[in-house]
Amino acid sequence: MTELGDYLRACRAKVSPEAAGIPSAGHRRVPGLRREELAMLAGVSADYIVRLEQGRARTASPEILRALAQALDLRPDEEEYLFRSAAEATGPAAPARKTPPESQRVSAPTRVLLDSMTGVPALVLGRRMDIVGWNTLGAALFTDFDALAPPQRNHIRLAFLDQRIRSLYRDWETVAKECVAYLRMDAGRYPEDPALARLIGELSMKDEDFRHWWSTHRVRAQRSGRKHFLHPTVGELSLDFQVLDVRGAQDQTLLTYTTEPNSRSAQGLAFLSAWADSDRTPSADGETTEPAGPHSDPAGAEER
Incomplete structure (x- = not known):
């Protein structure tokens, strides 16, 4: 599992089908959106969502990430976190340092x-x-x-x-x-x-x-x-x-x-x-x- 997968699952759980415009009928085993419902809203396959959440997808384009953010109704700061999590999970190491410098002195x-x-x-x-x-x-x-x-x-x-x-x-x-x-x-x-x-x-x-x-x-x-x-x-x-x-x-x-x-x-x-x-x-x-x-x-x- 990766931070991206955990984050996607947490975001799915917060979005009700009704808020996403999906008719909901009968008993639902999980809160929020199902994987296939998120996939439909974002225009990707359900298998791709599974692979993202399980850390098995090696690529996540900015277009797909923006589609996921829109489907999940993420705020700008939440979308920023989604992109960072995706960079850690599926992309090459980001140019920014992962370990921060020690000094935090006030000038x-x-x-x-x-x-x-x-x-x-x-x-x-x-x-x-x-x-x-x-x-x-x-x-x-x-x-x-x-x-x-x-x-x-x-x-x-x-x-x-x-x-x-x-x-x-x-x-x-x-x-x-x-x-x-x-x-x-x-x-x-x-x-x-x-x-x-x-x-x-x-x-x-x-x-x-x-x-x-x-x-x-x-x-x-x-x-x-x-x-x-x-x-x-x-x-x-x-x-x-x-x-x-x-x-x-x-x-x-x-x-x-x-x-x-x-x-x-x-x-x-x-x-x-x-x-x-x-x-x-x-x-x-x-x-x-x-x-x-x-x-x-x-x-x-x-x-x-």
Whole structure:
């Protein structure tokens, strides 16, 4: 079996016959499209679909792959993953390196940019969703990254294995599924990355949800959206995120969080910024009190 075969089967399972315009009658043993139905929609033989899924087909032309993507109603990022999987399974080695370079350092200009974004939480993500850079407000929103060992500075690892981070997200399951889908895209770029294999193995062993969602082969490269947080210091925050490529830096993206002006979330973010920029926490009446720390429960809160 190959990643291409697993991915095709997973995609077939997600498409209902009705959505594909195929009349469905009687009991179906498998969810989604049958092989022969996908073959009909893509204009290829059912035997060819079998050979693709079993890793026995040695060629897959761009025209066939595009026909499969259309039949399966794939998004652009899903189609990109299909092409990458096909290149690994049926074609010659891709010119891009399968094993990524080791260095993920943030450049000096990017560091200056991060430090200048005083009112915007920002992180720089590298391969495998490693957190390779952050600003003060980004650390205040999530955690003190300086206190973590470098192997622990990983966005998806923290989302699954750090209870403090899990509790930040009001809809943790949605966020976690998106992280898994994003990591699957990264695996398509560097299928022979040993550090990625170790991360996937650790998460699979320690978290049943990750193990299940990884097996669905869902991929996603979402560049914008909204996240809902429940921060222990400032309460509820609804923040819009954007993922921007860092030009000149291989496999690095800038993740920023903003909010609507004059909103409750904007007030909370401003308070959090003041909290992060001071050794003492401003209170509502103008007094100052010693901060409990960005991840301490508010007074009187019960343990989660």
